[in-house]
Amino acid sequence: MAWFLVIIAGLLETGFAVCLKLSHGFTKVWPTVGFACFALGSFGLLTTSLKTLDVGPAYAVWTGIGAAGTAIVGMVWLGDTVSALKLISISLVLIGVVGLQLSGSGH
Numbered sequence: 001m002a003w004f005l006v007i008i009a010g011l012l013e014t015g016f017a018v019c020l021k022l023s024h025g026f027t028k029v030w031p032t033v034g035f036a037c038f039a040l041g042s043f044g045l046l047t048t049s050l051k052t053l054d055v056g057p058a059y060a061v062w063t064g065i066g067a068a069g070t071a072i073v074g075m076v077w078l079g080d081t082v083s084a085l086k087l088i089s090i091s092l093v094l095i096g097v098v099g100l101q102l103s104g105s106g107h
Helices: 004-021 028-047 054-079 084-102
Strands: none
Touching: 004 028, 004 054, 028 054, 054 084
């Protein structure tokens, strides 16, 4: 269950990063509200999961999902440039996250 919470927290991290961009420096109300909601949810779920998980692998999974998810959303919906190097780099982040998880956190 704790790993499920980390995955959801990572997806919420993607949400708060995208809303942060869309808020234009906290000058737009609804993206700013979205940012706050996503951030509170993400940190709350991560905090809950860390009660039972090792911090290193859990944090790596959380940030990896957030970073990869944000990069993908940026390329698909926000007009960020797409390149082979970006796609390879996202793949490497995800491979690293899976590797950390498989290395055995004991939970």
